[in-house]
Amino acid sequence: MKKLHIWVFYISIFFGTMPLSGQNEVNSVAKDSLEIIKTPLSFRLGIDLYRITLSQISDDFSGYEAVGDVRIGKDLFVAMEIGSLETKKQVEQVNFTSSGNYLKLGFDYNMFENMEGMNNHITLGLRLASSKHKHYLNSYTILDRTRFWPSSDLPINNGYATGERLNLSAFWFEVVVSFKVQILKNVYTGVSLRLNRLLNDKLPENFDNIYIPGFNKKTEDNVFGGGFNYTLTYNIPFLTKKNN
Amino acid sequence: MKNIRLFFLFIPLTCITHLKCERDDICIESVIESPDLILLFLDTKDVSVRKSPLNFSIRAIGNDVPVLRRGSNDSLLLPLKIQEKNVQFEFIINKGSEEENIDTIQINYQRFDTFINAACGFRSNFILENEPAIILNPGDNWINGFKILKDTISNEETAHLGILH
Numbered sequence: 075m076k077k078l079h080i081w082v083f084y085i086s087i088f089f090g091t092m093p094l095s096g097q098n099e100v101n102s103v104a105k106d107s108l109e110i111i112k113t114p115l116s117f118r119l120g121i122d123l124y125r126i127t128l129s130q131i132s133d134d135f136s137g138y139e140a141v142g143d144v145r146i147g148k149d150l151f152v153a154m155e156i157g158s159l160e161t162k163k164q165v166e167q168v169n170f171t172s173s174g175n176y177l178k179l180g181f182d183y184n185m186f187e188n189m190e191g192m193n194n195h196i197t198l199g200l201r202l203a204s205s206k207h208k209h210y211l212n213s214y215t216i217l218d219r220t221r222f223w224p225s226s227d228l229p230i231n232n233g234y235a236t237g238e239r240l241n242l243s244a245f246w247f248e249v250v251v252s253f254k255v256q257i258l259k260n261v262y263t264g265v266s267l268r269l270n271r272l273l274n275d276k277l278p279e280n281f282d283n284i285y286i287p288g289f290n291k292k293t294e295d296n297v298f299g300g301g302f303n304y305t306l307t308y309n310i311p312f313l314t315k316k317n318n
Numbered sequence: 319m320k321n322i323r324l325f326f327l328f329i330p331l332t333c334i335t336h337l338k339c340e341r342d343d344i345c346i347e348s349v350i351e352s353p354d355l356i357l358l359f360l361d362t363k364d365v366s367v368r369k370s371p372l373n374f375s376i377r378a379i380g381n382d383v384p385v386l387r388r389g390s391n392d393s394l395l396l397p398l399k400i401q402e403k404n405v406q407f408e409f410i411i412n413k414g415s416e417e418e419n420i421d422t423i424q425i426n427y428q429r430f431d432t433f434i435n436a437a438c439g440f441r442s443n444f445i446l447e448n449e450p451a452i453i454l455n456p457g458d459n460w461i462n463g464f465k466i467l468k469d470t471i472s473n474e475e476t477a478h479l480g481i482l483h
Contacts, residue, residue: 166343167439216442217345217434218352222397223381223405230400235431235440284436293343293436 116145118262120307125159134162137287141305149184153199153250155303159287167215168284169229174207174242176288182252192256195264199250203270207287209239209278239278244286246272248301260309270299343437350473352442355425357394358477362462368392371460371483375413379406379422393477400429400442409481411460421461422454425479427471444471450479 122139129136137159143151160173180201186194213229213236221227230236252266272292275283283292290301361369370391378385378397385407388395399405409421426447431440446469453459465480 165436166345168436214431214440216352216400216431216440217349217438218400218442220351220397222378222383222385223399223401225401226399228401230431230440234429235433280431280433282433282436 116309116311118143118145118307118309120262120264120305122155122157122303122305124302124304125157136160139303141303141307143182151182151184151197151199152180153182153201154179155201155203155288157288161285161287162212163285165284167217169212169214170281170284171210171212172207172285172287173210174205174287176203176205176207178203178248178288180248180250182250194256195252195254197250197252197254199252201248201250201268203246203248203288205244205286205288207242207244207283209242209281209283209285211236211239211281235280239281242276242278242283244272244275244283244289246270246286246289246299254307260311262305262307262309264303264305264307266303266305268301270301272297272299343435345435345438349434349438350441352400353444353471353474354395354397355427355444355471355479356474356477357396358467358480359392359394360465360480360482362482365465365480365482369483371409371411373411373413373415375410377408377410379408395474396425398425398427398429398442398444398471403427403429406454409461411483419458419460420455421459423451423461424454425451432472445469446471446479451481 119142120140122141125135125137125139129138137157139155139157139159141153141155143153145151155178156176158175160171162171163169178201180199182195182197182199184195184197186196188194213231215227215229218226248268248270250266250268252264254262254264256262270289272286272289275286275292277283286292286299288301289299291299293299359369359371361367374391376385376387376394385394385396396405396407404424404426406422406424409423410418411421412418426449427444428447430443430445432443433439434441446466450466450469451464453461461481461483463482465482466478467480468476468478471478
């Protein structure tokens with residue numbers, strides 16, 4: 075809960091200072107130009123379709139991710155993702171269920187030069203992200219290369235190392251490449267690809283954060299991960315600034 | 319514009335197929351697996367002296383697969399059952415001769431599992447009970463007793479249990 079409040083605080087700082095900086099930028103351009111410059115200060119909200127679809131078709135995944143961004147300059151956006159999920163994983167000999175929430179907050183910068191009337195984005199962005207999660211270790215098979223007793227390959231389903239690992243967390247950053255196309259007025263579809271780098275994580279006792287909600291798979295030999303989403307977003311143009 | 323929109327519909331498909339093809343973790347051979355119990359045959363008169371039994375043979379109860387003998391004659395590696403808290407073996411001395419003597423031994427232990435990594439999973443470790451072993455056929459035994467050398471069995475570097483004879 076404390077963490078959530080901290081995030082809310084950060085967000086309100088971002089949002090609170092935004093109109094000011096946006097306005098200044100527009101004014102400075104407008105000063106020595108007679109053209110009409112229209113920079114909509116807009117708020118875009120949406121949902122990740124991939125995770126919704128996966129929840130429907132897979133028994134081992136249920137979750138969602140909400141996305142949003144606010145345009146604070148001509149090409150600059152404050153962007154965030156909030157997600158919650160529960161997923162069952164079989165990684166080699168270990169079967170576990172991870173569940174938790176995550177929040178990602180950062181910036182997107184649009185590098186795509188739109189033609190008149192078009193409104194598409196190819197953005198490069200950064201996110202800071204954190205998760206609060208837990209694991210439940212369902213079952214595992216013991217490593218024994220020279221099995222002598224016939225039943226030694228049976229999975230351990232209860233007792234011993236199985237069970238819950240509570241109060242875990244992770245902190246990482248993401249480099250995001252994202253493509254957004256306006257398909258209808260104020261409606262966008264978008265795809266983002268993410269390279270994640272883990273900064274730190276609270277390890278469970280006698281287990282590891284093999285999977286971290288929002289970060290995805292954590293590998294043994296490096297700290298990088300990857301992810302993506304496929305979003306449908308609606309743009310709410312709540313402020314339109316016109317300068318003559 | 320139409321083409322771009324079409325292209326966007328294909329990206330998710332590409333991503334999904336890509337995710338399904340992620341590489342497997344491989345558990346490398348050098349990672350220590352669940353250890354066996356290392357037995358040492360010791361002299362009853364002086365427990366610091368190793369003493370090999372003559373014409374020794376061993377048979378696991380409940381498994382006809384022969385127990386592999388590794389290393390020297392005065393030591394033995396016994397595979398423990400992970401599903402149970404004890405395991406039985408027949409220890410045979412002077413096999414084939416008139417003085418053949420079979421002692422049936424039960425070894426008692428607790429198990430605990432420790433996580434290695436995602437690729438290898440878990441390893442079993444064992445702790446010998448205060449009474450680590452008992453003879454199930456009393457009378458005319460060639461084994462005189464047992465001695466715990468190391469009660470925690472988490473590797474195969476040192477001997478864990480001594481058999482006095």
